[in-house]
Amino acid sequence: MAKKYVYSFGGGKADGNESMKNLLGGKGANLAEMAGHKDLKLPVPPGFTLTTEVCTYFLDNKKTYPKTLKDEVNKAMSLVEKLMGRKFGDTTNPLLVSVRSGARKSMPGMMETVLNVGLTEKTIPAMIKQSGGNDRFVYDAYRRLIMMFSDVVMEKAAGIEPKDDQGIRKQLERIMDQLKKEKGYKSDTDMNTADLKKLCADFKVKIKEVLGKEFPDDPQAQLWGGIGAVFSSWNGKRAISYRRIENIPHEWGTAVNVQTMVFGNMGDASATGVAFTRNPGNGENNFYGEYLVNAQGEDVVAGIRTPAPINEYSKSGQNKDMVSLEKGMPKIYQELNLIQQRLEKHYHDMQDIEFTIENGRLFMLQCRIGKRNGPAAVRMAMDMLKEKKITKEVAVMRVTPAQLDELLHPIIDPKVELNTKPLAKGLPAGPGGASGQIVFSAHDAVTWFNNGRRVILVREETNPEDVEGMRAAQAILTARGGMTSHAALVARGWGKCCVVGCSAIHVDLANKELHMGDKVLREGDWITLNGTKGFVYAGQLPMMDATSENQLLADFLKICSTIRKLGVRTNAESPEDAQKARQFGAEGIGLFRTEHMFYGKGSDQPLFLLRKMIVSKTTEERKRALDELFPFVKKDIKGTIEAMDGFPVVIRLLDPPLHEFVPREAAKLDELAKDLNISRDELAKRAEGLHESNPMMGHRGVRLGITYPEVTAMQIRAIFEAAAELLKEGKKPYPEIMVPVVCDVKELDDQLAIAKQVYQETLAKYGLKSIKHMFGTMIEIPRAAFVADKLATVAQFFSFGTNDMTQMGFGFSRDDMGGFIGEYLSKGILPEDPFQSIDQEGIGEIIKLGINRGRSTNKNLEVGICGEHGGEPKSVEFCHRVGMNYVSCSPFRVPIANLAAAQAVLKETAGKKPVAKKKK
Ligand code: ADP
Numbered sequence: 001m002a003k004k005y006v007y008s009f010g011g012g013k014a015d016g017n018e019s020m021k022n023l024l025g026g027k028g029a030n031l032a033e034m035a036g037h038k039d040l041k042l043p044v045p046p047g048f049t050l051t052t053e054v055c056t057y058f059l060d061n062k063k064t065y066p067k068t069l070k071d072e073v074n075k076a077m078s079l080v081e082k083l084m085g086r087k088f089g090d091t092t093n094p095l096l097v098s099v100r101s102g103a104r105k106s107m108p109g110m111m112e113t114v115l116n117v118g119l120t121e122k123t124i125p126a127m128i129k130q131s132g133g134n135d136r137f138v139y140d141a142y143r144r145l146i147m148m149f150s151d152v153v154m155e156k157a158a159g160i161e162p163k164d165d166q167g168i169r170k171q172l173e174r175i176m177d178q179l180k181k182e183k184g185y186k187s188d189t190d191m192n193t194a195d196l197k198k199l200c201a202d203f204k205v206k207i208k209e210v211l212g213k214e215f216p217d218d219p220q221a222q223l224w225g226g227i228g229a230v231f232s233s234w235n236g237k238r239a240i241s242y243r244r245i246e247n248i249p250h251e252w253g254t255a256v257n258v259q260t261m262v263f264g265n266m267g268d269a270s271a272t273g274v275a276f277t278r279n280p281g282n283g284e285n286n287f288y289g290e291y292l293v294n295a296q297g298e299d300v301v302a303g304i305r306t307p308a309p310i311n312e313y314s315k316s317g318q319n320k321d322m323v324s325l326e327k328g329m330p331k332i333y334q335e336l337n338l339i340q341q342r343l344e345k346h347y348h349d350m351q352d353i354e355f356t357i358e359n360g361r362l363f364m365l366q367c368r369i370g371k372r373n374g375p376a377a378v379r380m381a382m383d384m385l386k387e388k389k390i391t392k393e394v395a396v397m398r399v400t401p402a403q404l405d406e407l408l409h410p411i412i413d414p415k416v417e418l419n420t421k422p423l424a425k426g427l428p429a430g431p432g433g434a435s436g437q438i439v440f441s442a443h444d445a446v447t448w449f450n451n452g453r454r455v456i457l458v459r460e461e462t463n464p465e466d467v468e469g470m471r472a473a474q475a476i477l478t479a480r481g482g483m484t485s486h487a488a489l490v491a492r493g494w495g496k497c498c499v500v501g502c503s504a505i506h507v508d509l510a511n512k513e514l515h516m517g518d519k520v521l522r523e524g525d526w527i528t529l530n531g532t533k534g535f536v537y538a539g540q541l542p543m544m545d546a547t548s549e550n551q552l553l554a555d556f557l558k559i560c561s562t563i564r565k566l567g568v569r570t571n572a573e574s575p576e577d578a579q580k581a582r583q584f585g586a587e588g589i590g591l592f593r594t595e596h597m598f599y600g601k602g603s604d605q606p607l608f609l610l611r612k613m614i615v616s617k618t619t620e621e622r623k624r625a626l627d628e629l630f631p632f633v634k635k636d637i638k639g640t641i642e643a644m645d646g647f648p649v650v651i652r653l654l655d656p657p658l659h660e661f662v663p664r665e666a667a668k669l670d671e672l673a674k675d676l677n678i679s680r681d682e683l684a685k686r687a688e689g690l691h692e693s694n695p696m697m698g699h700r701g702v703r704l705g706i707t708y709p710e711v712t713a714m715q716i717r718a719i720f721e722a723a724a725e726l727l728k729e730g731k732k733p734y735p736e737i738m739v740p741v742v743c744d745v746k747e748l749d750d751q752l753a754i755a756k757q758v759y760q761e762t763l764a765k766y767g768l769k770s771i772k773h774m775f776g777t778m779i780e781i782p783r784a785a786f787v788a789d790k791l792a793t794v795a796q797f798f799s800f801g802t803n804d805m806t807q808m809g810f811g812f813s814r815d816d817m818g819g820f821i822g823e824y825l826s827k828g829i830l831p832e833d834p835f836q837s838i839d840q841e842g843i844g845e846i847i848k849l850g851i852n853r854g855r856s857t858n859k860n861l862e863v864g865i866c867g868e869h870g871g872e873p874k875s876v877e878f879c880h881r882v883g884m885n886y887v888s889c890s891p892f893r894v895p896i897a898n899l900a901a902a903q904a905v906l907k908e909t910a911g912k913k914p915v916a917k918k919k920k
C-alpha cells in the first residue's frame with residue numbers, strides 16, 4: 001500500500017491523534033485529538049493534514065510532491081465538502097479553507113499561514129449570498145487573502161528578499177493606511193464595502209507592478225501555492241535562526257493543515273481570541289485570555305488592535321474598560337469555559353487555545369501545551385499536584401532547569417522600587433527585573449551585546465525577524481501588543497524579562513528616541529523594567545535576589561530531593577557562601593579552595609604572608625612565613641566547616657599559580673624585602689626564579705606539597721585543628737582533604753604520610769581518639785584517570801576537576817580559546833562549548849574510565865565532580881548515569897542541579913515504565 005500522506009479530521013472523527021506529533025506536527029495532532037477523541041469531539045472546523053514527510057520530500061526533491069499526494073488531497077477535500085455541504089471553488093456554494101503550518105514543536109510566528117483560500121472574483125458573489133448578503137465581510141476577507149498570499153506565497157516562498165519597508169505586505173498596508181487617512185478612519189473596521197472593493201483592485205495592480213505576476217484568482221492555484229509556501233517557510237531565514245536558538249533539528253520539517261474557514265470577522269456576533277487554561281504569567285488557576293470582536297485570528301497575535309479581556313480576571317490596566325467576553329457573550333463564554341476545563345483535564349496540563357466565534361457559534365482552532373515562565377511553571381506543577389491532576393514525578397518533569405533559573409533571577413530591590421516613580425506601565429509579559437541601555441533595533445541589540453553591553457530592546461512591537469536581538473537583550477519593551485503578542489510569547493518561552501503593550505510610550509525609530517509624555521529617552525540611556533508588574537523606570541535600579549521568600553519553590557525543591565539519587569553539594573569560598581548554599585539545599589561542600597582568602601576584601605595580610613612564603617629561600621624562612629599564615633587558614637576553614645555542620649566539606653590543598661602572587665608594585669616589594677630582611681635585588685632575583693613559561697602545567701598543586709612538605713603540613717594541621725576545636729564545641733565536623741593536580745599514586749603516598757603524622761599530633765594535642773575525615777584526590781589530569789585503580793588504593797574519594805580535565809583533554813586553554821571557539825561552534829565542529837557542558841563522548845569517557853578503574857580496587861570510593869559543569873543540567877544527568885555520588889556547583893546553581901538530578905532519575909525510569917499517566 002502506498003504511504004499515507006494525508007490525515008483527515010472533523011465531524012467527530014479523525015485519522016490521527018495527539019500522539020502523532022512527529023508526523024502531523026503539533027497543531028495537526030491536536031486538531032485531530034480535539035476533533036476525534038471520544039472524550040472531546042469539540043467543534044473543530046473539518047480539514048486535513050499533509051504530513052511532515054511530505055515536507056521533507058518536497059524540500060529534498062526540488063519542491064515536488066509524492067505522486068499519490070494530489071489524489072489523497074482531493075479525496076480528503078471531498079470529505080470536508082461533504083461534511084460542510086459546500087464545495088471548494090464552487091460558484092454557487094463555495095468552501096473556503098486556511099492553509100496552516102504546524103511543526104512538531106511550536107515556533108511562534110516563524111512559519112506561515114494563509115487564510116480565506118478559495119476566494120476569487122468568481123466565488124465572491126456566492127460567498128456574499130452564503131453570508132446573508134454581508135458583502136463588506138467578503139471583501140474584507142478577500143483583501144486579507146490578497147495581502148497574505150502575495151506576502152507569503154508570491155514573495156517569501158519565492159525567495160524574494162525586499163529591503164526593509166519594501167516588502168509587498170508593507171506596500172499594501174501603506175495603500176490601506178492612505179485610504180484610511182483620506183477617509184478619516186481610525187480602525188480597519190471603519191472601512192466600508194466600497195472601500196474594500198477598491199482596495200482589492202488596487203492591491204492587485206500593486207502586486208503586478210512589484211512582483212511582476214498576477215495574483216492567482218483561481219482556487220486550486222491558491223491552495224497549492226499556499227501548501228508549497230508553508231513547506232518552503234520551513235527553510236525561511238527566521239525559521240532557521242529560531243531553530244538554531246531553540247535547538248530544533250532542521251530535518252524535522254513542518255506539516256500543513258488545510259482547514260475549513262470559520263469567520264470571526266462576520267460582524268458583531270463574531271470574534272476571535274486566544275486563551276490559556278491558567279495564567280501563563282504567574283501560574284494562577286484562572287482562565288485567562290484576550291479576544292477581538294469582528295476580527296480574524298491573526299489580528300490578535302499581530303497586536304494591531306488592543307484586545308479585550310475574555311473575563312474579569314483577565315482585565316489589565318490597558319483593557320479594563322473594554323467589554324469582556326464573559327459579559328458581552330455570556331453563553332458562548334460558558335461554552336468556552338467548559339471546553340477549556342475539559343481540555344486541561346484531558347491533557348493534564350495548561351493549554352493554550354485559539355478560538356473563533358462565527359455568528360454566535362464557537363469553534364476551536366488550536367490547542368497546545370501553553371508556554372509559561374518560571375514562576376508560573378513551579379506554581380502550576382505544585383497546584384496540579386495538589387489537585388491530583390498529576391503525580392509528583394510529573395510535577396518534577398514540568399519545570400525545566402531554565403525555568404527554575406528564572407526564579408533565581410534578580411528582581412528590582414523592592415525598597416528602592418517603592419520609592420521610585422515609574423515612567424510608564426505596560427503588561428507584565430516576562431518575570432523579574434532587568435536594566436540595560438536602550439536600543440531600537442534587533443541588529444543594534446546584537447551588536448551592542450557583542451560589545452559587552454547590557455541592552456533593553458525597545459520596539460513598537462516585535463516580529464519574528466527580531467528574535468536574535470530579543471535573545472541578546474536583557475529585556476524587551478514594546479509599545480503595542482497584548483499578553484499573547486509575539487514579544488510576550490517569545491519572552492515567556494525564554495523566561496526573559498519583558499513588558500509589552502506599554503501604550504504610554506511612543507517609539508520614534510527614525511530619531512532613535514523614546515517619548516513618554518514630555519520625557520525623551522535616547523539610544524544608550526539606561527532604563528529598568530519590572531517584568532513581573534509591567535513597570536518601566538528611568539535609570540539603573542539595584543537588583544536583588546528573591547529566592548528566600550518563595551515557599552512554593554522550597555516545596556518543589558524538597559520533592560526533587562526525594563527523587564534524586566545524586567547528592568548535591570556546593571563550591572564555596574567562604575562561610576557566607578556555605579550558608580547561602582545550605583538554604584538552597586546543598587548537602588555539603590564539594591570544593592573549598594583555600595586560595596580565595598588571598599583575593600579581595602580582607603586579603604591584605606594573608607596575601608602578604610603567602611607572598612613571603614612563596615619567595616622564601618630556606619626552609620626556615622618558609623616555616624616562619626607558614627607559622628604566621630597558619631591562624632588565617634585555620635580560621636577560614638573552621639568558619640566554613642562550621643557553616644556546613646554535619647555535612648562533608650572537601651578542602652583542596654593549596655593550588656596557586658605562584659607567579660601570579662608575586663607583587664609588582666614597588667611599595668609592596670619594598671615591604672616584603674624589608675620583612676624578609678633582604679635587598680630589593682635579591683627579592684627580584686627570587687621572583688624571577690619563580691617565572692614559568694607554562695604555569696598551568698607548572699610548579700603547582702601536589703608538586704608544591706612534594707617540594708615543600710611544610711606547606712602541606714601547615715594546611716592539614718589547620719584542617720584537623722579546626723575540626724578538633726569544633727568537636728570540642730559539640731559540633732559535627734567532617735573534612736575531606738583533597739590533593740590537587742595528582743598524576744601518580746606515589747604523590748598521594750607522599751602526602752598521606754604527612755597527613756597521618758599531623759593527624760596523630762592533633763589527636764594528642766586535643767586529647768581526642770579520632771576525627772572523622774577522608775583523604776582523597778582531585779582527578780583532573782587525564783593520566784590520573786588511567787591509573788585510577790592505583791590511586792584508589794590510597795584515596796578514599798575522587799573529585800573530578802572537569803575544567804582542567806577539559807583543558808588538558810582537548811589541549812584547549814580556556815583562557816585563550818576566544819580566537820577560535822566561535823568558529824568551532826558556528827561551523828558545527830563542536831556541538832557546544834565543552835567548558836559549559838561536559839563533552840560526553842571524549843572527556844566523559846575519561847571520567848567513566850576513571851570511575852570504573854577506581855571502584856575496581858576500592859568499591860566504597862566516593863566520587864563527585866567539582867568543575868563548573870556540576871551545575872549544568874545535561875552534565876548533571878551525565879554524572880547521574882555514570883554513577884557519581886554527588887555533584888558540586890556554585891551556590892546559585894544548587895537548585896538547578898537538584899532539579900536536573902531528579903529529572904535524570906525520572907528520564908532513566910521513563911524508558912522502563914511510563915511516568916506520565918497514560919490517557920485511555
Ligand atoms: P500560528 O501557528 O502562527 O498561530 P495558525 O495556523 O494558528 O498560525 O493561524 C494564524 C491565525 O489564523 C490564528 O489566529 C488562527 O486561529 C487563524 N486561523 C487559522 N485557520 C483558521 C480557520 N480555518 N478559520 C479561522 N481562523 C483560522
Ligand code: MG
Pocket residue numbers: 101109110111112113
Ligand atoms: Mg503562523
Ligand code: MG
Pocket residue numbers: 354366
Ligand atoms: Mg496558532
